[in-house]
Amino acid sequence: MSTRILKAEAGIAGGDSAVEMPGDPAASAVPVTRARLVWLSWRGLVYQLAGILLTFLGLVIWLLTANLSPIELTTLAPAALWVYTVEHVQLTLLAAVIVLVIAIPLGIALTRKPLRFLTAPVLAIANVGQAAPAIGVVVLLAFWVGFGFWAATLSLVLYAVLPVLRNTMVGLQQVDDRLIEAGRGMGMSSAAVLFRVELPLAVPVMLSGVRTALVLLVGTAALATFVNGGGLGILITTGVNLSLTPVLVTGALLVALLALLIDWVGRVVEHVARPKGL
């Protein structure tokens, strides 16, 4: 008799090729191939990349055809633009690495039992800190540590630590307590439960925090120019100060495209690193 019931249950669960969700009438009506499923899951990412590339192409064409003054031509020379972009990416990535090194272990530590009483207050502070205006943080810190690359990096780190920390903690908190108990009940050590159960299950939330932080960093790194920290922000300030609209537009577009590109990379990583079965 049990085989009979089992067959019924297997039917509910969508047969043996069940990659698609059970009970979806469309899935049974139209034969869904594996390739089509892969395409559906990647479609958004492909469109995003195409949009970024097209906008960049549009910008290049416009710069090549526009009637630019000599000052504008000097400021927007490809070599100069490349240097600004590299500085910008360096600032962003360095800050991001520091952020990851600080925020993820801190987030893990704050959700462990001895420190768990700190979880709620830290989350509250993290949420409030997020509301502080970036430009204020950048400039105030520069007065404290001195102007330059490191002042910019430090303020970027401070600013981007919060989303990563918050998402690490939230990601770990939302893991079902019963799963942790099941792990412990099977004789897994608390470290094994952390690395084999909690962190894998927290990965999607943590990665989206990292992506948010990276996008924030790209945007905020444009403010580094105020403390002499370099980056693409110089184009925007120059454009505003000297009323050079093409320079301003180019700077703003490049920052935006860089942010979108990094967001795209983050989404790809999330898509690939997301544990199967979730």
Place this chain on the structure above:
Amino acid sequence: MSELIASNPAESTATDGSTGITGASILLDHVTKRFPGQARPAVDGLTMEIPAGKIVMFVGPSGCGKTTTLKMINRLIEPTEGRIVVDGEDVTEMNGDALRRGIGYVIQAGGLFPHMTVATNIGIVPKMLGWDKARIAARVDELLELVSLDPALYRDRYPKELSGGQQQRVGVARALAADPPILLMDEPFGAVDPITRLRLQDELINIQEELQKTIVCVTHDFDEAVKLGDWIAIFNEGAQLEQYDTPERILGDPANEFVENFIGSGAGLKQLTLTRVADVALSDAITGRPGERAADVLARIVEAGHGHAVIVDERHRPIQWLSRRKLGRLEVVSQVPDPKLPVVGIRSTLNDALDTMLVSSAGAALVTGRRDMFKGVIDVKTVMDAITRSQSAAVLESDQAPVGLNTGLFQAQAAAAEAAPGESAPGEAAPGESASSTADARAAQ
């Protein structure tokens, strides 16, 4: 059922190979748990013996400390006072993780890790114990078979691709992975629908018949306790043991008003659920196989004077039940299983069997044993005879009841146990020290 009860709790350890018991005995020795910030202890001086190879059900109102007691056995919750003794060995001080690797643990809804496949989930404990890959893979398939899931179909699925009942099955398979002598279950069937629950209960009974583990199971469902338990422990607040006895005795002779209230109405009907199909005499049946000529099968049943023939598949599982009339109309016996076949497991209760019979048109049901193999036929008359017999038998008191008492109330016995620490202190483990005497003593307090 009484013949299944072990001769003496002190003897029935895992080393007792002759009876096929693979379980280990458990002794909770004066165990107390106080949670910080709570005035009253959650578990108060509980001494309790859990015999090897038996299913012991913990029931009681919510917050009575039954789950806390369960989790103290594998030390997920550390006892504040007292000792935990498994198979004669004090495990109170040993490494908790190592202890838990040797004790199966099943929670509600299976508690499967969603990011791991069924096979990975089941292989967790063997992997921690350092088994090689081939051995783990073989064990996974064996266990999936045991819980009636086709390994080829389910091995590589993720939990979200399984139904609730299937997840629970995998949960049981995972707990059994390293062949632990003890299985702890915390409301294992609480999250599945009633039909699936009955099915899983039957399967657990079948698995237990095969494996003879020591199973401790917490439930809030008294009917489940009656169905599954060899012994039932009824707890009141603070894990006060109100009665610890066989289901028959608890239903037939409740220790006090609390137990009576907990049983609720319909104790008489519930007694129907105490006798299992295995305990009554089954009628034989003529079997046939798919592909045989129907006329041959018909000739055999006419010769035996039967009205029906049971068609079994190559693994001796019943697939059809054909009357003379149907056989007469057939040329060759087909191999298509009849989805409405009235089947009960051999460990099902008479209540279930009766229910199945009433639904089926035949007024009888097919009985299957281990791995759904056909055993015989049960009919209404067999059930009626069995009920009459079991009613007269239930009044007799079992003299092999394991010890269960709250030692906070028994200072003298506690002192005696301290004087003679061992697997089980003689004063306590003496057979006949049944729960009813516990109740008497408490009344005297």
